[in-house]
Amino acid sequence: MNARELLKQHVLKSASLTDEQFDYFFSHFSQQSFKKGQTIISEGNEVECEYFVLSGCLKAFFINDDIKMYILQFAMPTWWTSDYNALYSHSRATINVDCITDAEVLCLSNADREKLCAEIHQVEHFFRWRTNRGYVASQKRLLSLMNNDAKKRYEELLTLYPELYNLVPKHLIAAYLGITRETLSRLYNGR
Amino acid sequence: MNARELLKQHVLKSASLTDEQFDYFFSHFSQQSFKKGQTIISEGNEVECEYFVLSGCLKAFFINDDIKMYILQFAMPTWWTSDYNALYSHSRATINVDCITDAEVLCLSNADREKLCAEIHQVEHFFRWRTNRGYVASQKRLLSLMNNDAKKRYEELLTLYPELYNLVPKHLIAAYLGITRETLSRLYNGR
């Protein structure tokens, strides 16, 4: 499926746009290709855009003072990602986004999103629901982090996104779960 | 300040409604009063409404199988709360909301919110931004939970919301931080 169709099917799930409206909406996106390992957003820089993943897999992550990485989000096809804190508040990025595999994305600028939301009520509706779902998912992950031990969180992740198992190196899975790669290795190799 | 003015000032921060629009918007809210300890949403029941806090302090919390409580959110004046997962997906509540102090709230039904969002573009805009901010806050808390130890999280919480210190019993602060009351006690009484 091409970029236009993939985005269209995704958007129409939660908003009803006419064909003309969608074409206008789509005209504000630019397609970009990245190689495995390339950085899309890096800490300290301005953040202009959010990204809709067409193919491949990205990660949004934070590096702390001890150079430990924590992964906020994996982003696979039809997922959106960015440093939303920086994007919404027009501040510098505090997280990074890069490519776990080669990837293609559609890029939408903050200014264009706001313009489109103001111009087309249904676009605003779409973005409200996208964030609603993100918010609920984030709350669930918070609860899981407080309530479940590492093993349960690992099983939960693989149940929710089985495709990650082969796609993503284990030390990144660990960084998502909030544990070390050693602990993760011990979890599935029985202590 | 009365309920109408408090909500109006809150809404106008991120949306521009005319006086008539706001009056219409406001007419869909119903005011309710609760006593300390009263339950507003309880696990297993249908969730109809979300709540805008006028006065007092609520907590949204989860109780796990071991009867341990985890607090997802405190809600103070001008904050919104509900079980959004249940509310949005029309399922039964998996979390509870009750009153830490006597409280007054404005109650808006899910159906009315959607109706208002569809009727008034600026209302949809308002709710999009409200959730945007909630999403960013939730991501920050996730990072903090993974990256910082209990002491740092405690200091962070008190810096962000100093009013909680006198308002909320310590065992609830602990339940928010994801630690036991004993550990919290040891943190600020130097081991």
Place this chain on the structure above:
DNA sequence: ATAATTATGTGACCTACATCACATCGGGGG
């Protein structure tokens, strides 16, 4: 193909926080 990274496994030991047990304090209802 070979060298150089990068990812993963595994042991020994350490630490933050949990658990359990019991003491004390303080405020609201009878």
Place this chain on the structure above:
DNA sequence: CCCCCGATGTGATGTAGGTCACATAATTAT
């Protein structure tokens, strides 16, 4: 006014997961 229960403090001990160290397998670059 007193009693009782919820909130808090504190010690002794248990444990999940972290840290460090080193070995080995799998990719990537040359």
